[in-house]
Amino acid sequence: MTNILVKTGLAALVALSGLTATASTAAAGGPEFRVFVQHGWDHRDRDHRRDRWERPRRDRGGRCDPWLAEEKASRMGLRRARVVDVDRRTVTVVGRDRHGRDRIVFANDRGCPVIRR
Template structure:
C-alpha cells in the first residue's frame, strides 16, 4: 500500500509539473536572452499588444545596428574573400579607409575599402 501511494504521489507531481510547463509559454515572450561579449544577460521586454499599442521596442534589433555602422575590419576581410582574394589580411586601418592585402590568381593584390556602410571599393592594385 505504501508503494502504491508513493507512486501515485510521484505521478501527480510529474503531472502538475507538466501542466505548469504547458500553462506558461506565452509569458516567455517578455524575456529575452542576450549573449554578448560581457556574458549572458536577461532582458525583460515590456508587455505590448500590437492590436492596441504601438510596439516599437523591437526596433533595437541586431540587424538595425549592423547596417547603421560603417565598414569594420571583419567586414572588409569578408568582402575581400567574397571577391576571391585568398589569405586576406589587414595592411592598414585609417579613419576613412581600410587596406587589405592578399593573393588572387597567384598575384599579390591590394584593395582599399572605404569605412562607409557597405565597404565601398576605393582602390584596387
C-alpha cells in the first residue's frame, strides 16, 4: 500500500513540475517593445489649429474639378491646356506638347488620376 502511495505521489510531483515548466516557457513569448505617450500633442487638435503655412487642400471633394485637371495637365507638360469633355467617368484635356496636339484623359475621381495620355 505504501508502495502505491509513493508511486502516486511521485507521479503527481513529476506532473506538477512538468506543468509549471511548460507554463513558464509559454509565458516568455519574446522581447516586446512598446511606446506609450501620455501627454503632448493630440492629432485631433490639428484641425482646429491649422498651421499658417499649410494651405488647405482644394481637391477634398469626390470628383475631379476641371481646373484641377487643367493644372495637372500643364504640370505634365501640356501647353495651352483646356478641358474639352467632362462626363460621369472621365475628364478630357487637350493641348500642345513638343510633338503637336495631345490629349490627356483623367478619371473623374479625387485627385484626377491619369487614365491615358
